Amino acid sequence: MTGVSANRLSLNTATVKQQWNLEQCIEGCARHGLGGIAPWRDVLQDLGVSKAAKKIKDAGLQVSGLCRGGWYTAEGALTQAVLDDNRRAVDEAAQIGADCLVMVVGGLAEGSKDIQGARAIVEDGLAQTLDYARSVGVKIAIEPLHPMYAADRACVNTLSQTLDICDRLGAGIGAAVDVYHVWWDPDIQEQIKRAGQDRLLAFHVCDWLLETKDLLTDRGMMGDGVIDIRGLRSDVEAEGFAGLVEVEIFSADNWWRRDADEVMQVIIERGASAC
Amino acid sequence: MTGVSANRLSLNTATVKQQWNLEQCIEGCARHGLGGIAPWRDVLQDLGVSKAAKKIKDAGLQVSGLCRGGWYTAEGALTQAVLDDNRRAVDEAAQIGADCLVMVVGGLAEGSKDIQGARAIVEDGLAQTLDYARSVGVKIAIEPLHPMYAADRACVNTLSQTLDICDRLGAGIGAAVDVYHVWWDPDIQEQIKRAGQDRLLAFHVCDWLLETKDLLTDRGMMGDGVIDIRGLRSDVEAEGFAGLVEVEIFSADNWWRRDADEVMQVIIERGASAC
DSSP: OOOOOGGGEEEEGGGGTTTOOHHHHHHHHHHHTOSEEEOBHHHHHHHOHHHHHHHHHHTTOEEOOEEEEEOTTTTSSOOHHHHHHHHHHHHHHHHTTOSOEEEEOBOSOTTOOOHHHHHHHHHHHHHHHHHHHHHHTOOEEEOOOOGGGTTTTBSOOSHHHHHHHHHHHOTTEEEEEEHHHHTTOTTHHHHHHHHHHHHEEEEEEOBOOSSOOOTTTBOBOTTSSSOOHHHHHHHHHHTTOOSOEEEOOOBTTTGGGSOHHHHHHHHHHHHHHHO | OOOOOGGGEEEEGGGGTTTOOHHHHHHHHHHHTOSEEEOBHHHHHHHOHHHHHHHHHHTTOEEOOEEEEEOTTTTSSOOHHHHHHHHHHHHHHHHTTBSOEEEEOBOSOTTOOOHHHHHHHHHHHHHHHHHHHHHHTOOEEEOOOOGGGTTTTBSOOSHHHHHHHHHHHOTTEEEEEEHHHHTTOTTHHHHHHHHHHHHEEEEEEOBOOSSOOOTTTBOBOTTSSSOOHHHHHHHHHHTTOOSOEEEOOOBTTTGGGSOHHHHHHHHHHHHHHHO
């Protein structure tokens, strides 16, 4: 199995969030020959959704995902404000032609120890967003986050749990599989098979560093850590996943401090050698 | 459901590792009326195993576990040196009358990305240690560690995975359930039921802090974090677990810096109010 060529890579804008705004990311992806981009909502709104959509299209880039909807537990109970914001996220995903809207579902409500309660809120919220998303043809991708984020970011923490939710909610919803979040899971191969092509909506890469110095912002460039990225890519592609390989690296002390064109160059090299 | 009284608590010596040697831990447990102790092998060897066994017995303390055997991947392949060391750990557990020998099984071999290979090494090693442990009547407790330790400490990361191993290896082996490692698991209630009384060999408590600033040494005192400790205790006790509640807190910036008698006092208060 060979590596991933530049035109099969997508840049998640968080990877160079300290260096480039969205316009620079679009230009950078085009200049370096990447196949796609995955913007975050904040930078998308900064540029303006319509303007961004046009620039992305003009640059010939695919949109591997919009990051992110979700966070259903932000206000304790599920509120109209949270649901409305997710509806706007769906609209934005539609406007930029994103392959999916990626959902970071939210952790425990503030002051709560009730993770089962949080999970119920999340599923209720996902169901309502999904109803709307179906009506406008946007696919919803739940991103199970690493268990170390269960309290403060996402109480959906395994692909198995994700697919249980998808089973209950029906068509139009699947998973964003990020190697950083799932690589440790003894059940991951089996669950990727269970997901199947229709529910494998995104594939994100970075690496787990030894040692990891921060729970959020010490993710590694592909090849610098311990994840068998190519093995996991092989697993999703064996099920028919044919989307882009999205590079999403939070790295406060390393990649966020480097020249963004250098980062892009390394991403392309590592796409070939380590993905 | 009421809290845990002092005589149902056990002190894992790592909780005051910066303040007290094993002799002081034994005296401190007796002075504060704790029911038991769980020494680490390094401090046990420092005091001398026979001497420690006598002091623990004279103090009237139960030994909720010996920390720790395992680390089967330490030398890449399973070596005689690693197996011999685990055999010694079994002997030490027998000498001090420990309820179980707790196993932190080891992570990836150095330079390796093959987590399935690591898991195979671990299971082979556990099988061999178990053979010996059965012959001397020591119970082996696999401690599934939080997935954030999969690379560098333990590639057994869920109770489900632990019980799959136990199913294959047979009698004499079970699980040490530490709330810190398992609280996030959507499957934990079901797996505690699956474990049953015979395989629930230890129950460890501390808390998951928001925010967690270090992957290893920023664990919280019970009640200071987000884990529903009482709920999990209720789950294990519903299966018949009647062992001590072992307090194991790694806390470089807080509890390791306080006066150990103060730590003991807080442990007893939180046993009652938060466990």
